[in-house]
Amino acid sequence: MDALSRLIRLARLRGSVDVRCLVAGRHTLDNPEAGTGQAPFHLLLSGACVLELPGRRIEVAAGDMVLLPRGVAHRMHVRGRRAASGVERRDAGPYALITDATSVEDARGRDEEENGGQDAPVDLFCGHYTWEAGPGQVLMDMLPDVVHVSLESGTDAELPCAGGLETLGPLSGLMRGEARRAAPGAEAVLDALCDVLLTLALRGTPGLGRTLWLASAQDVVRTVTEAVLGDPAHDWRIEEFARLNSMSRATFIRHFARETGMNPGDFLTRLRMLLAADMLTRTDDPVAVVAAAVGYASESAFGRAFRLTTGDTPARLRRAARAPR
Structure with a gap:
């Protein structure tokens, strides 16, 4: 399994659609601050x-997806020449479906003349991802405040894993079809498609800086991620990461910081804490065993690193994950 797929599965994120907006004309959607464990x-x-x-x-264009890992309050303004x-x-x-007096499903895609001079309606899906206490929060904390990607940008020679027109077209068609029919199971289908969207978004597109580490086209980050996930208990050193990438120590650090926005030591700690959070919430292994599994000989040193990374102690995280809901 590739590193990105494993990280997403470890995070155990779940997506759902809350609102679909089909409005022709200016309109504003107010979004309050999201609750804990929501993006x-x-x-x-x-x-x-x-x-x-x-x-x-x-500016958000057709084919764009925006993810807000911190759940900050925001507004989405629908553009138009006149108010809806x-x-x-x-x-x-x-x-929930938001429409105006002139927006109908079959009007989508008409040009200005065919639409009687009115604005063509936007087709906007709004939703959220949720996660339980543990690895999901660690992963979200590793992302920038705003993840803004174009899923309609086509493939890129330097980023072979990027999504593109051939991906968004069928995906958007499925979402529109399920939303329009509202047949039994539509909610499950839409939720599953949200999970696909998240993976496409986290693959990143050129120029997104810190988002790119999740599926970097450069070997430097991918090599480190796969090495740590494969053997988190190993006593990893920067010099060893540099050798894996056939670089000098200074060159490796420079490349790594540019791609991730983090130094290698902080990145290593976060990956280890993500794995530790998964073990704490999924197994009954003692904290000392979890600590050793992710490279800490001292339970106290592991506890300090865990608190600094997650804001919680291993014991409290485990209790929170197992509390009745």
Whole structure:
């Protein structure tokens, strides 16, 4: 199993669609701060929007996905030449549907003349990912505040794992079809498609900086990730990582920091804590056994590293993961 697939499975993230917005004209969706263990996302299939965050505005184009790992409160502004009228929100089965007086499903894709001079409706899916206490939070903490990717950018020679038109087209068609029919099982299908979207987003696209480490096209990060996941108990040193990449120590550190935004030691600790959190929530192994499995001879040293990385102690994390819900 490749490193990205293993990390996503370790995190045990679950996605769901909350809202679908089909609105022709200016409209604003207010999104309050997400709860603990939640990260909102937006997938824009057609139209144009602006994401407003504290002190920042991001242009969102058709084919873009935005993930907010910190769950910060934000607004999504639907662009249009005139304000949308008659906007209503109603239950549509597994999600809420927001439409206006002029937006109908078969109007999507018409040009301005065919649409009577009106704005063509946006098709925006809004949802969230959830995770229980443990590895999911560690993974989310390793991501930037905003993950903004274009899933319609086509493949890139330097990033062979990137998604593209051939991926988003069928995926968006499935999402629209399930949303429109609302047949039995539609919610499960949409949730599964959200999981696919997350993997595509975390693959990254060129220029995203810290997101790229999850599926780096450069061997330097991928080699380190696979080595640590394969043998987390090994006494890894920067010099050894550099040798694995046939680099000098200084060159390796420079490349690694540019791709991840982290120094190798911090990255190593986070990967180990992700694995430790998985063991603590999935097994009954004593903390000392978990510590040794991820490279710590001292249970106290492991506990300090775990608290610094997760903000919790191993014992409290284990109790929280097993508490009745």
